[in-house]
């Protein structure tokens with residue numbers, strides 16, 4: 001059996017005819033930059049996440065940068081976040097001249113709220129929790145701290161469209177929710193795309209202006225902006241794909257349930273389960289001893305896996321100037337050696353999940 005970790009060909013072929021029709025129809029309108037599909041996507045996402053406003057963007061990274069910009073984060077400010085994210089969350093902070101201040105994580109790989117207060121200084125402007133794997137951070141506790149210390153909150157929900165905590169959507173607890181629609185995400189465009197949600201009309205209006213060079217209307221530039229618009233074509237694709245999102249989430253949750261049944265818990269730590277959290281399994285991450293040997297063994301058995309992320313951000317060469325070292329964030333560092341991401345996409349069959357699980361169990365037994 002050959003099981004790919006990512007199979008975008010399958011994703012394309014599943015809806016090929018319909019997608020080609022949508023692409024043709026959208027391009028034929030002549031609306032390539034800007035267009036009706038974008039406005040519709042913003043309405044659709046706001047309705048889906050039960051937020052007031054959504055802004056369509058060209059990436060999740062730009063959603064993060066723009067949110068921090070709108071909150072007035074600037075040179076010298078500090079933003080609290082985690083060191084075990086995709087590099088983009090920290091990069092967005094750095095690009096605004098601010099300093100990322102890391103807080104270690106819990107067993108579910110998300111920010112440990114108990115460690116946040118100790119990191120707050122006079123310079124702290126915002127907290128950026130990351131909802132890694134499609135499991136939300138403990139936003140109840142994060143919002144309590146933010147309120148107490150008058151801090152802004154930007155949720156990195158890049159991996160968490162549709163995830164909930166106490167029935168409330170990822171991205172709707174903080175001032176901004178930032179999402180990626182990169183091809184590997186549960187709601188995926190056919191290229192780079194992203195979006196943000198907010199309950200503030202003021203921020204939404206200014207965001208729409210900033211992503212279009214800061215232009216109020218053609219010829220009038222009110223402030224220097226960015227080029228962060230979503231293409232009309234990607235918006236049309238996302239409007240179509242959004243209709244299937246709940247089904248995709250249901251299948252991924254069921255795949256996770258099957259892994260939880262099949263994997264031998266004597267050797268494999270499966271993801272945390274908690275009734276308060278509705279997890280969408282952008283990734284399914286197990287924790288194991290001898291991770292690297294297991295990865296190689298699975299490769300030989302035709303199973304490709306991944307690691308999110310093998311090097312914590314504070315240990316990346318790019319973070320050299322932050323003067324952080326091995327030992328500063330023990331949970332993150334320990335997890336980076338033990339985590340392994342198994343294939344969980346919606347096209348996997350039960351027999352494939354069973355095969356993967358059996359191979360893992362066999363490796364240890």
Ligand SMILES: Cc1ncc(COP(=O)(O)O)c(C=O)c1O
Pocket residue numbers: 058059060061062085086088089130132156158159179180181182192193194
């Ligand atoms: C946690 C996290 N933050 C931010 C991003 C950035 O999103 P994008 O690739 O759309 O810029 C990603 C994308 O993988 C991510 O996983």
